[in-house]
Amino acid sequence: MRPKIYLFGDSITEMSFEHGGWGASLVNHFNRTVDVVLRGYSGYNTRWGLKVLDKVFAGSSESESVLAVTVFFGANDASVEDRCSAFQHVPIEEYKQNLHSIVSFLKGRWPTTEVILISPPPIDEPTRLLCPFTENKSGLPERTNEAAGNYAKACLAVAAECGVSAIDLWTRMQQIPGWQTACLSDGLHLTQTGNKIVFEEVVEALKKKGFSLETLPVDLPVIFDIDPNDPLKSFQGI
Amino acid sequence: MRPKIYLFGDSITEMSFEHGGWGASLVNHFNRTVDVVLRGYSGYNTRWGLKVLDKVFAGSSESESVLAVTVFFGANDASVEDRCSAFQHVPIEEYKQNLHSIVSFLKGRWPTTEVILISPPPIDEPTRLLCPFTENKSGLPERTNEAAGNYAKACLAVAAECGVSAIDLWTRMQQIPGWQTACLSDGLHLTQTGNKIVFEEVVEALKKKGFSLETLPVDLPVIFDIDPNDPLKSFQGI
Numbered sequence: 035m036r037p038k039i040y041l042f043g044d045s046i047t048e049m050s051f052e053h054g055g056w057g058a059s060l061v062n063h064f065n066r067t068v069d070v071v072l073r074g075y076s077g078y079n080t081r082w083g084l085k086v087l088d089k090v091f092a093g094s095s096e097s098e099s100v101l102a103v104t105v106f107f108g109a110n111d112a113s114v115e116d117r118c119s120a121f122q123h124v125p126i127e128e129y130k131q132n133l134h135s136i137v138s139f140l141k142g143r144w145p146t147t148e149v150i151l152i153s154p155p156p157i158d159e160p161t162r163l164l165c166p167f168t169e170n171k172s173g174l175p176e177r178t179n180e181a182a183g184n185y186a187k188a189c190l191a192v193a194a195e196c197g198v199s200a201i202d203l204w205t206r207m208q209q210i211p212g213w214q215t216a217c218l219s220d221g222l223h224l225t226q227t228g229n230k231i232v233f234e235e236v237v238e239a240l241k242k243k244g245f246s247l248e249t250l251p252v253d254l255p256v257i258f259d260i261d262p263n264d265p266l267k268s269f270q271g272i
Numbered sequence: 273m274r275p276k277i278y279l280f281g282d283s284i285t286e287m288s289f290e291h292g293g294w295g296a297s298l299v300n301h302f303n304r305t306v307d308v309v310l311r312g313y314s315g316y317n318t319r320w321g322l323k324v325l326d327k328v329f330a331g332s333s334e335s336e337s338v339l340a341v342t343v344f345f346g347a348n349d350a351s352v353e354d355r356c357s358a359f360q361h362v363p364i365e366e367y368k369q370n371l372h373s374i375v376s377f378l379k380g381r382w383p384t385t386e387v388i389l390i391s392p393p394p395i396d397e398p399t400r401l402l403c404p405f406t407e408n409k410s411g412l413p414e415r416t417n418e419a420a421g422n423y424a425k426a427c428l429a430v431a432a433e434c435g436v437s438a439i440d441l442w443t444r445m446q447q448i449p450g451w452q453t454a455c456l457s458d459g460l461h462l463t464q465t466g467n468k469i470v471f472e473e474v475v476e477a478l479k480k481k482g483f484s485l486e487t488l489p490v491d492l493p494v495i496f497d498i499d500p501n502d503p504l505k506s507f508q509g510i
Contacts, residue, residue: 035331050298055296058299060311062287064321065286065287065289065312071307072307075304076494077498078495081504088510089492089510202430254327257315257405260359262359266323269324
């Protein structure tokens with residue numbers, strides 16, 4: 035029975051199976067070793083995520099083998115509180131508390147599971163003005179890169195306090211020349227390049243904890259190990 | 273708890289989460305309604321598939337809600353019996369019996385689950401000569417389009433005998449002009465266009481049975497239904 039990796043988060047998780055998406059890339063990478071389970075909820079912040087936590091993992095049990103859970107919130111929490119996406123805003127202190135509660139829930143159910151907190155990505159403000167989710171007549175973007183950076187720092191702080199892994203996507207993506215359009219499709223969501231970065235960072239975070247294609251058991255004999263002269267030998271005792 | 277769709281098959285299933293892959297597209301399409309579980313085993317034929325059936329579904333139970341299982345074998349069974357992939361060949365009568373046994377197993381465990389048999393794709397023989405899995409000095413392709421067509425017909429016959437859905441990929445793909453390179457990347461495996469066809473056919477097969485985004489329950493409130501003036505109202509009683 036393969037262990038699972040749950041992907042829990044907002045639209046950047048929900049959309050992670052579009053072409054070149056980081057979720058699909060994880061399934062492809064771990065295709066004979068792990069089951070990847072999508073639990074992405076567009077538009078959600080940590081306040082709403084916390085409200086639905088029991089329901090999100092209702093089908094799972096303590097006996098389930100859960101290798102890891104990615105927790106990827108903050109892009110909505112960091113919406114500016116008096117602009118057009120204010121209804122998604124969560125104050126930064128509450129954001130931290132909510133992340134703490136989510137980690138506690140996951141660690142309570144699966145004590146040995148790797149929890150990986152992923153920070154919000156950077157924001158390209160001029161592009162956000164062209165792509166609002168709700169009507170925006172203010173001339174001001176509903177998200178700012180500075181706010182996203184503050185929530186990213188808060189996310190890393192929670193990870194350190196809880197002793198779990200973290201991916202600082204906000205900093206990592208801004209290392210890419212022209213990250214505004216190279217990594218982001220609408221100033222917020224990810225291009226294929228942006229998705230590739232998340233995929234590689236998750237693989238790396240798992241590797242640091244000892245989980246990789248080199249260490250994970252493979253589900254059933256692989257074709258390269260099957261003897262062409264006696265294929266059924268590989269299936270004895272299965 | 274979301275119902276599951278299992279994807280059971282050979283490399284064309286295992287590789288279905290590469291860029292634009294049909295498996296990834298299914299996850300993306302059903303991203304708030306269904307869990308798609310990958311069970312692809314490169315190189316496998318129905319004989320080996322049958323040997324590992326118990327193990328493949330070992331983590332599942334009768335109480336699990338399984339919407340559908342795609343069973344996608346035949347490309348390896350149809351390898352020509354005296355050429356360089358002979359070790360993967362399964363005689364056509366045994367192929368039919370094996371498919372019958374797989375359907376019986378699935379229907380025995382989950383009587384109401386939709387089983388969708390997918391036929392092998394067509395074969396582009398000239399390209400196969402350039403891309404053998406094993407050394408090929410014979411000058412003859414290890415798979416032929418005629419053999420794939422015979423196994424496709426056998427697959428459809430089994431589906432009719434069992435009263436389950438079937439996708440005739442062999443015929444469907446050959447309706448595409450230049451299918452040899454439009455649908456196939458190496459004369460056997462699928463391009464993004466080929467993957468799109470499989471994705472669309474699976475979605476259509478499910479729709480015919482009444483399962484679509486219009487009918488499947490959505491996991492948790494969607495952002496468009498959340499009242500910006502009172503977001504938490506949507507989460508009461510969750």
